[in-house]
Amino acid sequence: MDFSSPIVLENSRVRLRPLELTDFEALKAVAMDADLWQYTLTRADDAVSLAAYLRQAVEAREQGLRYPFVIIDRETGELAGSTSYYSVLEPDQRLSIGYTWVGTKFQRSGLNRACKHLLLSYAFDTLSYERVELETDARNHKSRTAMARMGATEEGLLRSHRPTQGGIRRDTVIFSVIRSDWSGLRQSVFQEFEARG
Numbered sequence: 757m758d759f760s761s762p763i764v765l766e767n768s769r770v771r772l773r774p775l776e777l778t779d780f781e782a783l784k785a786v787a788m789d790a791d792l793w794q795y796t797l798t799r800a801d802d803a804v805s806l807a808a809y810l811r812q813a814v815e816a817r818e819q820g821l822r823y824p825f826v827i828i829d830r831e832t833g834e835l836a837g838s839t840s841y842y843s844v845l846e847p848d849q850r851l852s853i854g855y856t857w858v859g860t861k862f863q864r865s866g867l868n869r870a871c872k873h874l875l876l877s878y879a880f881d882t883l884s885y886e887r888v889e890l891e892t893d894a895r896n897h898k899s900r901t902a903m904a905r906m907g908a909t910e911e912g913l914l915r916s917h918r919p920t921q922g923g924i925r926r927d928t929v930i931f932s933v934i935r936s937d938w939s940g941l942r943q944s945v946f947q948e949f950e951a952r953g
Contacts, residue, residue: 757844757851757883759820765878767949768830769870774817775824775838777810782835783826786859795896796857797920813840813855824855827871829862836862839871841879843889850887851879866948872906873946880938887934893920894927903931907941 765772787806793799800809816822822842829836837858844851853875858868879885890908892899904910908931917928933941942950 757823757841757846759817759823763823763825763878765825765874766830767870767874769949770836770867770874771828771830772825772839772871772874773828775810775813775826775840777814779826779835780807780810783810783838786835786837786861787857789860792857792860793921795893795899795920795926797918799921800857813838816842822855827858827862827867829865829867836867839875841875848887849883849885850889851883851885852889852891853879854891868902869906869946870949873942873949876933876938876941876946880935885935887932890931890933891928892931894929900929900931905945907937907945908933909937 762774763772764774784803784806787800788802790801793801798805798809800806813822813824817824822840823844824838824840826838827836828834838855839853840855842852842854853872856868856871876888879888890903891914892903894913900910911930911932914928914930916925918926920926
């Protein structure tokens with residue numbers, strides 16, 4: 757995966773393009789909600805932490821560690837949040853999708869599922885990878901339910917896996933979608949996005 761080239765992905769519902777520092781003002785409108793950041797590794801619900809979040813994301817892309825996207829709702833043209841590829845292991849043909857947050861007004865709208873459709877399509881159809889991993893804080897039942905609903909398989913619990921907010925170590929639940937799952941999922945969970953928009 758080439759971290760130096762802009763990747764733009766689009767379906768009928770959402771557009772993903774590289775996250776930039778200049779997205780600060782537009783993202784501020786949706787990021788300033790403490791509930792969004794309850795289970796994330798870091799917070800970005802005030803101007804200082806959002807600016808730091810954007811800077812770290814862009815620096816991680818420059819270092820080849822993470823590819824952050826901004827999520828654009830095609831119905832309104834508004835920036836709705838962000839998502840990323842990370843832990844890209846080309847020799848193993850696998851990567852992770854995460855660092856995902858979507859503003860409250862866009863939740864339960866199908867927007868996150870549309871994002872996952874694009875990210876999974878690119879991973880399996882363009883990069884020809886074999887495995888996509890997703891992980892979440894074990895306490896984040898909303899995220900776990902969403903991952904299961906989109907057809908990801910829960911594989912297990914990684915105990916005391918990562919340091920998180922408040923100086924604690926979180927347990928992480930890991931999910932996956934593998935290549936053999938993909939054709940069935942694109943004809944079921946993601947069918948509405950398969951028509952090119």
